[in-house]
Amino acid sequence: EHMPTPFEAIGEEKLAQLIDAFYRRVEQHPELAPIFPADLSETARKQKQFMTQFLGGPPIYTEEHGHPMLRARHMPFQITESRAKAWLACMKEAMDEVGLDGMIREAFFSRLVLTAQHMINSPEKED
Ligand code: HEM
Numbered sequence: 047e048h049m050p051t052p053f054e055a056i057g058e059e060k061l062a063q064l065i066d067a068f069y070r071r072v073e074q075h076p077e078l079a080p081i082f083p084a085d086l087s088e089t090a091r092k093q094k095q096f097m098t099q100f101l102g103g104p105p106i107y108t109e110e111h112g113h114p115m116l117r118a119r120h121m122p123f124q125i126t127e128s129r130a131k132a133w134l135a136c137m138k139e140a141m142d143e144v145g146l147d148g149m150i151r152e153a154f155f156s157r158l159v160l161t162a163q164h165m166i167n168s169p170e171k172e173d
Contacts, residue, residue: 052150052154055150056101056154060144060146061101062094064146065090065093065094067140067143071139073086075132077128078129095110116165120165125167125168126166126169127166127170128170130163130165130166134162
């Protein structure tokens with residue numbers, strides 16, 4: 047026996063619900079929607095794969111797409127501090143919606159804050 051991974055603790059079904067709830071917010075968000083494709087189904091599919099391995103589950107993102115190299119994969123998009131905040135706000139609301147609480151939520155969210163900060167690649171646009 048072993049300590050459950052965060053992936054096992056959350057469960058595949060709840061993780062899928064979380065990501066669907068997240069992208070429903072992203073596609074409505076005035077700062078985020080413009081940089082995402084109109085159809086988010088493929089984005090959500092990849093994010094489910096990525097989050098599975100990020101949370102200690104099987105490496106199904108890497109099996110299909112290779113090393114995540116997330117910062118490099120985000121370089122085509124202007125990721126500003128305010129977009130990082132918006133991304134995290136959508137995730138927080140999605141966690142509320144699916145009822146992801148407790149230490150598992152706190153640990154997961156803290157890692158997402160660090161990753162989101164690492165994705166920032168552009169100053170705020172002054173327009
Ligand atoms: C892909 C935006 C943070 C994981 C993308 C895409 C955009 C984007 C526009 C491309 C979608 C597509 O073409 O399908 C952002 C913004 C962020 C952010 C604005 C704010 C900081 C994150 C974080 C993670 C993440 C924190 C992981 C913890 C991914 C993954 C993909 C992706 C796995 C798919 C990459 C692929 O094409 O294989 N993101 N992202 N992103 N993002 Fe983010």
